[in-house]
Amino acid sequence: MGGRLASVSLLVLVVGSVVAGSTLASRTVRAERVDGVDAATTGTTDIERDSVFIRVDVAENGTAQWRIEYRTRLDDPNVTAAFGALQRDIRSNRTAYSRSFFDGIRGTIAAAENATGRKMSGTNFGVESEVRRLPRTYGVVVYRFTWHGFAAVTGDRIRVGDALSGFFLDRNERMLVSWPSGYELTEVRPPADARRKDAVVWRGPVDFGPSEPRIEMARSTGFARHRLGIVLALVALTTVVGGFWGLYRRRGTTPLQAVRRLASDDGPTDDPDPELLSNEERVVDVLERRGGRAKQQAVVEELGWTEAKTSQVVTRLREDGTIESFRLGRENVLSLADDGD
Structure with missing residues (x-):
C-alpha cells in the first residue's frame, strides 16, 4: 500500500503541480497573480501543454537523475506571450516556482523509502524554462532532481520499479528509463513501446500494475x-x-x-551490421550519417523499404520524441530531435 501511495503522490506532482501561483498542470498552465504582480502583467491566457516527457537515467549505484519536461507548442501569439511572461517569472524567482513541487517530491521520496525499506534522499533540485526549436517552436518548463537510492542494486543486478508501483501515464505523456553502459536488459514489464540500446520508452496512456513499471538489468557477460x-x-x-x-x-x-x-589493405569497418539493428535504429542511423537530417524519400530509397513501412517507423520515432518531421514543399523532411539528453 505504501508503494502505491508513493507512486500516486509522484503522479500528482508529475501531471498536476501547483507552483507559487502558476498552475503547471497536466492540462493547463495559467499565468496569474504571482507575489503581488497583477495578472495583467503576467497574462491570463491558458497555455495548454502538448506533451510531458519524463526521463529517468539510472546509475550503477541505483541513483537516478530525473528530468520532467512540460512542452507547449508556441504556434499562437497569445500563447507565446503568456509563456514569455511565465519564463520571466520563473527566472526572477526560481525558488518560489519550485518550492511546492520539490517539497512534494521530497515527501514522495520519503514515502518510497518507507515502503521499500531502502535508504533514499533527493538532491540537486532545479527548474528552468526555455524556447526550443525542433524545428517547430516549443515552450519548455523543465524540473530536475537527483533521487538517491531510487533503484535496488544487488550484486551485478539493478532493479527499477518498486518506488513507482502503480504509476501511470496519460495521453501525450512519455517516460524513458535508461541504464548504465555495461548492463543488459533482462526483464521489462509491461512491454515497452520502444527499446533502445540502453533505454526503454513507454507512451501514454499506460496504467501500470502493481510493482510496475519493472525493469531489471544485469552486468553484461560481454x-x-x-x-x-x-x-x-x-x-x-x-x-x-x-x-x-x-x-x-x-x-x-x-x-x-x-x-x-x-592502411592500404581493406579491413573490417566499425559500421554496425544492419541486420542487428531494429527498424527504428536503422532510420536513426541513416539520419546520423546524413548530418541529422534527410528527406523521408531518401530513407525509403536507402533502406529499400516501401513508403508505407517507412511511414509507420517514422510515426513511432516521432511519437517517441526521437525525431521531428516537417514539410518542405512537397517533401517530408526528417531530423533528429534534441530531447535535451
Missing part, C-alpha cells in the same frame, strides 16, 4: 570481453606503430607514405 578487446586493440596499435617506424627507418619512406601503405 563486459569483460569488451575490456579484453580494448587491451587487444592497444596491442594491435602498438604493432601498427612498430610497423610504421620499421617502414620509415628501413626504406626511407616518409611518415605519411608509411601510414598510407599500412
Whole structure:
C-alpha cells in the first residue's frame, strides 16, 4: 500500500503541480497573480501543454537523475506571450516556482523509502524554462532532481520499479528509463513501446500494475570481453606503430607514405551490421550519417523499404520524441530531435 501511495503522490506532482501561483498542470498552465504582480502583467491566457516527457537515467549505484519536461507548442501569439511572461517569472524567482513541487517530491521520496525499506534522499533540485526549436517552436518548463537510492542494486543486478508501483501515464505523456553502459536488459514489464540500446520508452496512456513499471538489468557477460578487446586493440596499435617506424627507418619512406601503405589493405569497418539493428535504429542511423537530417524519400530509397513501412517507423520515432518531421514543399523532411539528453 505504501508503494502505491508513493507512486500516486509522484503522479500528482508529475501531471498536476501547483507552483507559487502558476498552475503547471497536466492540462493547463495559467499565468496569474504571482507575489503581488497583477495578472495583467503576467497574462491570463491558458497555455495548454502538448506533451510531458519524463526521463529517468539510472546509475550503477541505483541513483537516478530525473528530468520532467512540460512542452507547449508556441504556434499562437497569445500563447507565446503568456509563456514569455511565465519564463520571466520563473527566472526572477526560481525558488518560489519550485518550492511546492520539490517539497512534494521530497515527501514522495520519503514515502518510497518507507515502503521499500531502502535508504533514499533527493538532491540537486532545479527548474528552468526555455524556447526550443525542433524545428517547430516549443515552450519548455523543465524540473530536475537527483533521487538517491531510487533503484535496488544487488550484486551485478539493478532493479527499477518498486518506488513507482502503480504509476501511470496519460495521453501525450512519455517516460524513458535508461541504464548504465555495461548492463543488459533482462526483464521489462509491461512491454515497452520502444527499446533502445540502453533505454526503454513507454507512451501514454499506460496504467501500470502493481510493482510496475519493472525493469531489471544485469552486468553484461560481454563486459569483460569488451575490456579484453580494448587491451587487444592497444596491442594491435602498438604493432601498427612498430610497423610504421620499421617502414620509415628501413626504406626511407616518409611518415605519411608509411601510414598510407599500412592502411592500404581493406579491413573490417566499425559500421554496425544492419541486420542487428531494429527498424527504428536503422532510420536513426541513416539520419546520423546524413548530418541529422534527410528527406523521408531518401530513407525509403536507402533502406529499400516501401513508403508505407517507412511511414509507420517514422510515426513511432516521432511519437517517441526521437525525431521531428516537417514539410518542405512537397517533401517530408526528417531530423533528429534534441530531447535535451
